[in-house]
Amino acid sequence: MDVLLLSRIQFAFTIAFHYIYPPLSIGLGVTLVIMEGLWLKTNNPIYHQMARFWTRVFALTFAIGVATGIVMEFEFGTNWATYSRYVGDVFGSALAAEGIFAFFLESGFLAILLFGWDKVGRKLHYFATWMVCLGAHFSAVWIVVANSWMQTPAGFHVVGEGLDARAEITDFWAMVFNPSAMDRLSHTLCGAWQAGAFLVVSVSAFYLLRRKHLDFAQRSLKVGLAVGLVASLLQLVTGHDSAVGVSRHQPIKMAAFEGQYESLTNAPLTLFGWVNESEERTYSLEVPGLLSYLLHGDTAAEVKGLRELAPDPADRPPVNLTFQFYHVMIAIGFGMIAVSLTAAVFWWRDRLFQTRWLLWLLVFSVLGPQLANQFGWYAAEVGRQPWIVYDLLRTSEGISRVVQAEAVLGSLILFALIYLLLFAVFVYLLNDKIQHGPDPSDLKPTGKLSPRPEPSA
């Protein structure tokens, strides 16, 4: 195998593994803010116990997120040196901003969140929880901005020619608010909220099925479900906006998403199907006119196909793969809406905690956002091919020229082994924490957090 393929596999593998964890941290961060806020508001110690338990789960996901995140920052330089030279002037500042504005905030206040329970007052602790949550969101902001710039580059000009060419920034804010940045950020954040919320939902439903920690589980389930429902419904809006943005700025990607080769008016929306790339045909179940309507608000509007947009197949992404990733993501997205709406109806009817089939469904719902987040990113990144920076630099041109295939193969095997071990330990420890359940002693807040004794009469 050549360096290009190996480097692509390594980047895909390391980012896919890394991306299991940050969404969990972001989503759990939101639920922690809600739970601890409820504790401060109601003074009910059950919310203290909830905040403490979910903080321990948060710590576990956060540690692996940090450890696997450093790899990503290094890999731009180690494996994609030519890309780094080309884009450093623009892309680097977003990455550095992420360090200064997000990572320091997150990791600094994490100390108080995890270890400060007895050391600081409850307001300061709650402030720290907010800052950790905010820091996690800021890191999403900057990394999605950076990635979106690769999808829809803006605010730069190219200087130099041939091998010396590189992008230089002309307008920092145009780079930050590049055409796809805000659509993709909101879509990513909602996906992250779903990931965290449905982890809480899943574990709580599991306790209810086992008839353990009932009060804890019911209240956790409500918090998780509320966040999960809102996030799942918002995905309709953010997903739609993202798709319209893709059709406007990356029409080839949109055509690949839909497996559409011909330019059509009254273009159909495919529900599922299979693309035969050699014959350039898509076999699918489709709704006539809906794609035109969704993208342009008019069923008669024309949606361009791959043959017109990219006559040379070398300028197209792998169509069937992109198509499948995109459709699996959407199917799961609608599945999550259905699950959370059903659960909400049962909650409203006061039957949620007794309906065992629904609780079982909720136990497995944790996989939905994880898979949709993964497939969504695959669709976005595979759909960007053959470009590493859209319409500017091809992926094949971005690799490190001095790195040998054997070296990349070696590091790929190294990461595969380490990540396999990490994942096994993560699942083992998470399961152990879940089996262990909330700590009964957490029902009595200690140290500076303990309730003030009533003044004696």
Next chain:
Amino acid sequence: MNFGDLDLNTTWFVLIGVLFAGYAMLDGFDLGVGALHLFTRTDEERRIMVNSIGPVWDGNEVWLVTGGGALFAAFPIVYATVFSGFYLAFMLLLAALIFRAVAIEFRSKQPMRWWRQMWDIGFSLGSLASSFLIGVTMGNIAWGIPLDERGEYAGGFLALLHPYSLWLGVTTVALFMMHGAIYAVMKTDGQLQDKLRGWVNHCIIFFIICYAITTMATLLYLPHMAARLRAHPALFSVALLNMLAIANIPREIHHGRDFRAFLSSCAAMVALMALFGLELYPNLVYSNPNPERSLTAFNAASSPKTLGIMLTIALIGVPVVLAYTVSIYWIFRGKVKLDKTSY
């Protein structure tokens, strides 16, 4: 935007140095605590060691992440050349950093002896290997690496492992161990503290031997790393400051002024980094042979516009970061007490 006489490129050369010096001072002590970890015996001692850095190691490592990001933004050509040129070394560094990070988190989660032993080894070897590889990288930057006419690394992995760089790796391990031992003295009491006090002295001797050999080797074999000092004898004051700071450490430890010992150790690190930067400037990657191919703060930098934007980001962000970093160290001051939130 310029700082007095400093142009933007030089300002960023200095700022990158500041970020990496900050990294050395902060992550240096938790890497050092990790390197010393296996010398402690009982589980309680080891828990105290891990918890002494528990709340802060993560924030310390962010200095490396931010330093890397700033290097990428300010000097992308240096970032690309060094990271792709040192490919295998950096992959090993990543593996070491991952192991020590997760070992800290995982160790306390199960009581079994084999479990704790396994993560103790992961934590300690990961810390040792990280320190060593960081030192080897610094050694290669000082020694110089062969660059081709396009400014890319023109050697192999093994070419990076020459005696000078390997020795700088050992020296860095010694430096971080000394720094970590002093930090651990600050955070402990009783028997463990007495034991650690003894280790500080061993570590200082170990470091001074390493440092003396490194200095001799630098003067003998790396004339380009001593040229500025020869041209401006006043700069010897920085070297002198460095030696005084190190000599002050045993004195402060002896008088039980542990925090002042730690500050001395920090001052020694800053002086070392300052010397390194003064000798290197304006080069960031010295090309050896063919020095005319060296990557400098001027030929490997981003556009003035980006450097200006980055300076604005740094001027807004860094004071805030420093403020809450100091507050957090203040909140977690004092001796380690194991409780139920501890690792």
